[in-house]
Amino acid sequence: MWKHLEIELYKIFHRPRTYLAFAAITALIGVIQLGLKVDGKEYTEFVMADFAGSFSVDGKILNGYFICYVILQLLLVHVPLLIALIAADMISGEANMGTLRLLLTKPQSRSEILLAKFLASVIYTLLLLIWIAILGLLVSLAIFGTDDLFIMKSSYVVVVKSSDVFWRYCGAFCFAALAMTTVAALGFFLSFFAENSIGPIVATMSVIIVCTILSTMNIPLFNLIKPYLFTSHMVTWKEFFDFKVNDANEAIIGSIQYPEKIIRSAIVLVLHIIIFVVGGIWYFRKKDVLS
Amino acid sequence: MYKFFLLVFVLISSSINAQEQAMQLVQKVKAKLDAVNDYTAEGKMRTDVAFIKAPVGKVKVYYKKPNKFRLERNGGISILPKGGISINIGSMILVNGYMALDAGTAIIGNTNTHVIKLLPNTENSDIILSTLYIDESNLVIRKSVTTTRESGTYEMEMYYGKFISYGLPDKVIFSFNTKDYKLPKGITLELDDIDQATKEKMKGKKGKVEIIYTNYTINSGLAESIFKNN
Numbered sequence: 001m002w003k004h005l006e007i008e009l010y011k012i013f014h015r016p017r018t019y020l021a022f023a024a025i026t027a028l029i030g031v032i033q034l035g036l037k038v039d040g041k042e043y044t045e046f047v048m049a050d051f052a053g054s055f056s057v058d059g060k061i062l063n064g065y066f067i068c069y070v071i072l073q074l075l076l077v078h079v080p081l082l083i084a085l086i087a088a089d090m091i092s093g094e095a096n097m098g099t100l101r102l103l104l105t106k107p108q109s110r111s112e113i114l115l116a117k118f119l120a121s122v123i124y125t126l127l128l129l130i131w132i133a134i135l136g137l138l139v140s141l142a143i144f145g146t147d148d149l150f151i152m153k154s155s156y157v158v159v160v161k162s163s164d165v166f167w168r169y170c171g172a173f174c175f176a177a178l179a180m181t182t183v184a185a186l187g188f189f190l191s192f193f194a195e196n197s198i199g200p201i202v203a204t205m206s207v208i209i210v211c212t213i214l215s216t217m218n219i220p221l222f223n224l225i226k227p228y229l230f231t232s233h234m235v236t237w238k239e240f241f242d243f244k245v246n247d248a249n250e251a252i253i254g255s256i257q258y259p260e261k262i263i264r265s266a267i268v269l270v271l272h273i274i275i276f277v278v279g280g281i282w283y284f285r286k287k288d289v290l291s
Numbered sequence: 292m293y294k295f296f297l298l299v300f301v302l303i304s305s306s307i308n309a310q311e312q313a314m315q316l317v318q319k320v321k322a323k324l325d326a327v328n329d330y331t332a333e334g335k336m337r338t339d340v341a342f343i344k345a346p347v348g349k350v351k352v353y354y355k356k357p358n359k360f361r362l363e364r365n366g367g368i369s370i371l372p373k374g375g376i377s378i379n380i381g382s383m384i385l386v387n388g389y390m391a392l393d394a395g396t397a398i399i400g401n402t403n404t405h406v407i408k409l410l411p412n413t414e415n416s417d418i419i420l421s422t423l424y425i426d427e428s429n430l431v432i433r434k435s436v437t438t439t440r441e442s443g444t445y446e447m448e449m450y451y452g453k454f455i456s457y458g459l460p461d462k463v464i465f466s467f468n469t470k471d472y473k474l475p476k477g478i479t480l481e482l483d484d485i486d487q488a489t490k491e492k493m494k495g496k497k498g499k500v501e502i503i504y505t506n507y508t509i510n511s512g513l514a515e516s517i518f519k520n521n
Contacts (some may be wrong), residue, residue, distance in 0.1 A: 013478040055343075059368030147348075148368040159345040159368050242344070251346035 001112045008120035012086060018124065022131055025075070029135040030069055036062060047152065057150070064141030064148040065165050069241070071136040076176060076234070079109035080183040080208050082128060087121040087187030088200035091284070095195040101289055114281050121184045126177055133173050151241055158242055164253050175262065179234040182269045183208065185276035186230075192280045194286070209216040231270045232264060233265035313407045316425055317334040323430050323458045327515040329355040332504045336362075340469055340498035341372055350502065359518045362488065371500060372467050373442055388412035389421075399433040399448075401423050417441055423520065431458050443468055454507050462503045469498040 012018050036043060040062040048057065090115075094100040104110060149160040159169065186207060190200040211231035214222050228230045243259040256262065336350040349365040362369060394406040404424035411418055417439050424434040431451055438444045445467040452461035 054373055056370060056371050056373050057362060058362065058371070061368060147366065150368050156342040156344060157370070159343075159370065161346045161348070161367065164346070245344055248337070249341070249344075250337060251344055253346060 001108065002200060004106070004108060004113055007117050008090075008117050009123060012120055012124050014087075017085055021085060021128060024082060025079075025128065025131055026135060027128040028247075029071055029132070029139075030211060032074065033067060033140060036070070037143065038068055050066070051152065051157065059150075060145065060147040061150045063149075063162075064144040065146065065160075065162070065169070066151075067144050068137040068169065069139040069149065069151065071132070071140070072172065072176070073282050075132060075136070075213075076179070076237070077126065079132070079180060081205055083121075083125050083180055084109055084187040084201045084208075086124050086205040087103050087184040088204045089119045089197040089279075090121055090188055090193045091191040092194045092200050093191075093197050101160060104289055110285050111281050115277075118185070118188050118235035118277055121188055124182045125180045129173060129177050133217045137169055139243060149241065153242070155194075159251075160241060160243065161251070161253060164243075166242040166252075169241040171262075172185075175237040175240065175266065177272075178266060178269050179230075179237070182234070182272050182276075185273040186243050189276035189280040192284050230269055233268045236262055236265035239265075270282065298351050306386075310390075310392060313393040313405075316405060317391050317407060317409065317423070318430060320423075320430050320458065325356070327354075327356070327457050327459065328510050329353075329507040331511065331513065332459075334477055334502050334504040335508045336364070337501045338370055338499075340370075340372075340502065342469070343498075352502070352504075353513055353517050354360075355513050355515075355518065360384055361518050372445070372465075372498065394422065397424055399426075400401065402426050402433055404433050429455055431455060431460075454509075457507070457509055459507055459509070460504070462501070465500040465502075 044061050045052070048061075049051060051057070057160060077217045080128070094103055103113060106113065109114075146162050148162050149165045150157075151158045151160070183204070184193050187200060187204040190207075191197075194200050194203075208231060211229045215232040216228055239258055239262050244252045244255040244257055292515060316368075332352045332354075334350055334352070335347055337347045337458040338345045345368075348367050348369065349364065350369065351363045353359075353361040353363070362371065390410045392408040392410065393410050397404050397406050401520075403426075405427050407423045409421040409423065418437055419440060422428060422437045423432050424453040425431070426433050429451070431449070433449055435447045436444065445465065448465075448466070449460035450462040451459075453460065
């Protein structure tokens, strides 16, 4: 299987569209960093318009940690498209080129071949996230410096001490990796049902868009299904940036407000990954491959 | 008729006398504080506001007469309520014209204090009324309640230690009513689903900012430039 994984990685990284995703990420992060470097003060004033009327905030709000938080919030909505470009093409792309039957003539079992393909798309996803982490966090820290992380939630404000932030980003990126792997698994699953790449890519994005809308709309009917939608759990990385306080409202350094939410969301996402991958393999093992 | 006028005269003169005494007491406290031209103090600040989660941080404060004040968090972000922002003793006694009224006595902690209400003479002053609880034996303010036009009412409680001779406290607790403050609205795509009990907990509670000073450097001749970025 490892040999096959190498072959799949070779295929992925010899496609121009793979680098298009990295270039798109670089451009997007660069634009955000440039914008905030030039007009960051106006942005923070706008963000804190309500709050600044009552409170005076002193300190370097526009620091590397804050920039990375903004980047993650904006990018993690769009990165699924870049992941779908590769993951949803894994099987359908072979079918489209007519190489799927040839591929299945290899001595490995269908399951091994499919797992190698899925692992290759997961590695691509992880590399994309590492690239986001390098540009979004490390480069932002180099450009904007460090300070406490100031976050405005919908009903309260959180200030995370600078010495307490980095490990939270490590946790958030690990969680984001799980969330994006779910997207890769969905794209991979849908790629079994088409013989061209466009269909599964569009279908993957459509599923994500519809589920995201259902997740964000606060309507009682949708609230019933929200806990079962993977998109409801993809944003749980933000839980890493909220901490517990004691009775005197003092922050407990190194704590997470709702660790159970992170665990629950991680379990839901892992279950989705298992369902998509096992379901896809199960379907493909029975499929009569004609392309 | 003669007795009536005598009674009115006695009442008016005793009232004027009480006001003069109150004014003198405030002047004495002010004179004690005036001995401090500037100071730098290091300490720890704790923000206890239901809808703000902030860590306890080290702070450094700078003060220069008459009302220049700067609070600096050591490399971090600090949040303070506007209005009573100058958490310093000097800000409690009105710098410009005011009238002092004797309002009796009260016990703060275990200390007997003289209650004095300060009313500004000018109509456009932001401070409407300031009530001081003065410890007459030490000539220090133990507590103050200030009502402002823009920022509502806020309270300051002072606890003294080794710098009592300068009228500088070791600990200041600044309290304000959080219901007057707007809760921040989510603008960064934050869709946190907190429960109703937590939401209620975040409303209608008194907010507190507590600073415990560990060290004062008095009359070192602070430069004006320190306050320019404030």
